[in-house]
Amino acid sequence: MFGRLAPFLLIPLLFSLFSPSGAEIKTLKITSDSRAIILFEEFGFTVSGEVSVTVSNVSFPSSSSDELFGFFLVSDARMLQLVHDSEQPNQSPAPLPSCALQSTYVEQLFTFHEVVATPSHNFTKLFAVGRDGHPAHPDEYGLYFANCAPDAFVSMTVRTEMYNVRPDGTRDYLSVGQSAVPSIYAFFSVAYFAGLITWAYICFRNRLDAHRIHLLMAALLLAKALDLLFAAEDLHYTRSTGTPHGWDILFYVFKFVKGVLLFTVIVLIGTGWSFLKPFLQEREKKVLAIVIPLQVIANIASAVIGETGPFLKGWVKWKQIFLLIDVACCCAVLFPIIWSIRTLKETSKTDGKAARTLAKLTLFRKFYIAVIGYLYFTRIVVYALKTITSYKYRWASVMAEETVTFAFYVFMFYMFRPKERNEYFVLDDDEEEAAEAALREEEFEL
Template identity: 60%
Template structure:
């Protein structure tokens, strides 16, 4: 039982620390011969008028040791505030079953089934105390296997209209948020097209890819807005989640590709890619395919599946590898420009290019740091009512990154980085000599 207690403690801690709120659409799940002591189904932020509906059918419990006790299998809600008390109970008493804790909101046990343990059950429970709760299933019978079909439905209601809202309290603003940013990107695209047409003689192939990136980002946000809207109103995405994942996949692959191509100086400094730069693309693109598959599994199935933790680890590992890989071409370009500056007579132009790529390196690092670390921290520390702030921060950071990147490499005939006069040339030569001396 001590081993079971440690497992339960680890499971609860992991889910509270490393899971974000679910979109809480209506889900129908199948559990087959599962011996896990704890299964997390959803994490949801309730208002004063929240409800949790759980329906199970085809229930079967088998054990190789003894007849399972139906009172030690059940569903309950657990808030973060009650987490510490539950963990203390588990540590103090190895035989303690979490469904007996006074700190959990017990919904029902298998003793409520008639006749237990093979039957169907369907009931809706009001949640009058507003908070963020996680819906768990606990199995305190060692070596027992549980089979059942589960349908969960968590939602809040409007006290005036009694209309259901299937998005958590902190995420109900997401449809409006994503739609607003999609309009911003449409305006962004119009401005980019105008700039390219106005300076068509300075347009490179990379500028067309950058325009395609803005298109994919806008379509991705429109689909995200529609997806969240239908989940909010009906509990199901009505197919918008499929379009969302398609455009997200294209957008992410295109974003990493554009960063790599700009970092190599493709179509700015040279019209070709070296072998090592091609290998970076050949690594990043397949990894992004894997990362998007992991993202779909995480988003569409939920933490109840056995391999959910593994898919989270795969997504995190692949994302870190891709973020590191796209930095190398920028570093290579900076190193190449530094070497060229020592031998090429056009010192000012090379210094300007070197400055440009250094700034781009800093911008990329800042973007990756903010969206991967700061946004995650916001999701972790923000109150459940303000989970939308993390999404807003991520979209603002992305928009700023796009604006800065597009401005730095815009198609302008007289770009300050490439057109310099004699005075600038002389100043650059002195700067290069100073830099060489420092190195």
Template identity: 55%
Template sequence: MSTSVAAVAVAVLLLVEVAHAEIKTTHIVSDARPIILFEQFGFASGGKATISISRAAWQLRPGSRLAGAGADASLMGFVLISGAHTPPRPQTTTPTREAAAAFCVLTSGDAFLVLRLSDVPAGGVATTTVGIDGPDEYAVVFSNCQDGVAVTMDVRTEMYNVRRGGAIRDYLPVGLQPLPAIYAGVSAVYLAFLVAWAWTCARQRATAERIHAVMGALLLFKALKTACAAEDAWFVQRTGTPHGWDVAFYVFGFFKGTLLFTVIVLIGTGWSFLKPYLQEREKSVLMVVIPLQVMENLVLVVIGETGPTGRGWVVWNQVFLLIDVICCCAVFFPIIWSIRGLREASKTDGKAARNLEKLTLFKRFYLVVVGYLYFTRIIVSAFLAVLSYKYQWGVNVAIEGASFAFYLFVFHNFKPVEKNPYLYIGDGEEEAAGGELEMDDGAF
């Protein structure tokens, strides 16, 4: 019914976020799903979508209601669904065999038919190129209107916009075309950041700690990751394939993600700042966070390479989300432990002012970490849901802007300095600081 097409529209618009389209070849093996989402692409006027099907075959699954009549290849095929899609009007009178297909996306009339499996010659290849007149975001969807029919086929999809009268193909969606320049700029900023950080550490060699070297490595891998993202997007934009830059992106992204959570945990525990060692419970947090980051990055590779056509794509996304939530929650515990430890120490060591400054810094750090993770995981997703497909690059800018602000806060507040103002306070402020600590005793 109309609910079927509405469900597809919701899945296309809300469930799937594809970074960018490429020339892809997908192998479908014995798949009986009624809907398979292949790709999502933002077209400008004059864009092209090419779909090729080869080695197409199908068979009835045991217990199928079509065992007597057999499968109808004309009820299986590819359609384009636009972002402005609306559910079809209900069908009233149709023959019995067509009734089952009347409510299918393929025959709904609200999706643009591209190619049916009945158009594919036995052992041959069928190719169709569709020109896009109305600019919009379209999804390439395979629709199987027959329950219990499993399909096997090789599918090649190629989508692009055209520039200069069709002389140049642009394989990036409309909303992601600025990505190469954006990521190149971000990479240059982080390289400059790394140089400034190295210069600061060199100037303050006497007070530089091991954590500062780890923070420098984080900047390096962040710069390398965004540089690879720029090259990846640049090659995809011009050729439709990343030429191996996606592999480098995943590798450097793995090290960057692992180091980011490691730095948050180490700073949160006060390692190198408050104490030169880690307690057993803090080591346990690291032993949980680091393997989870390894798993998260492996899942990210699976999601990125299989795409929404994979049968377990939704499950992999849920696994990724679960691991990310666990990591985000785990990094809060060391910060809270440090805050409680500082409050307890203020009652016994007689250094209220120094403890107050440390406590204030770690509370700010806690709030910034919460805000950063909340913004990049939740706010950005909500932003993407309401953003026009033409401005999807705005999400990338928002994430990179929030990340840079977070890095600036952390690196500025925990940089090596002579007589660190956060860790040294004159004795004259002891009495006032002691009063503030007593008033603050109920937090955390």
């Protein structure tokens, strides 16, 4: 039977690698659930870490033993060993237990036997990591519920608290790896507000050459700054009290606005709107009509993932939906840039302005490379950093992501800032001839 649990153990472990560890005080309700393994939360503990689990309103089949249901803690490394041994039972030196609760790799917290023994059926267990004679040591642990009775449906209300105790006795509800994240978000929020002031000055100084796209870019900077500000406040209050006090709502609102504006700005810049032409073609409108609804769905999926956690039955599906939509948006925003590059190449053959066309072509190629680099780093490299980095340094992936994002914003805003047209292309006859030769050579190579 233990071998059947391997997929259930492996899925939450794999998906936990793609989200930073964090926790807060949560009250969750499980209704008629027959899953063998349920991951509630992951958390990085210090030597003074503690876990408090309160279970009430418990319901399970009377024909099943109450010892077959319970909660346990297990580190990521031990979970890998647990899955490996369960998939290869013949190579194990000793028979594997029939239930995850009985495995030597896990730290059992309690079973339903202790819950049922409580007159009110309202049971609370406090577990001190690395203290009070417990064999556990500081690490990143997952809090799991195990149902070792086949096809048994369980209902219960679970309240979880995971925190580290500071030297002064106060509680820190953020995982070890997230302790520095609020400061990182606050720092970059200030940087984006400074960027917004600088951008407003540039647009005002060159107001005769500013376009509607520049106003949209200013709105993007404001949304990004507020997104990081409310993210910092969300984590700050969660760290101190265990709940975000409503800051999470503002965080999701401005995260949504920022996401929609970012992809919209990239698409509009990629089409050359306001720079090359004052209108959008039908195919470009279709890209926007696809990207914006996809971003709405992606942000809803992100909110579900962030607020519910992996205990939800459809959590894995929501995670997959978010990843697929994100990939689709990343691919969609590249098409307008490619179309603009092709249009410029075709125009260069007939407009007689080779130098101007070559300069624009070079500009859009740089933008195309920058967009690909930004998307690749934030979608792939950052996930790799989260996977290989120790739980104590998970903040490093956040720092890397925000640094690269800020660099991308600086590049994009600098390359497409408002300025006089003739300053872009102050050319003489020799430069014009050199540009024509470069375009002919490029066409020949293609």
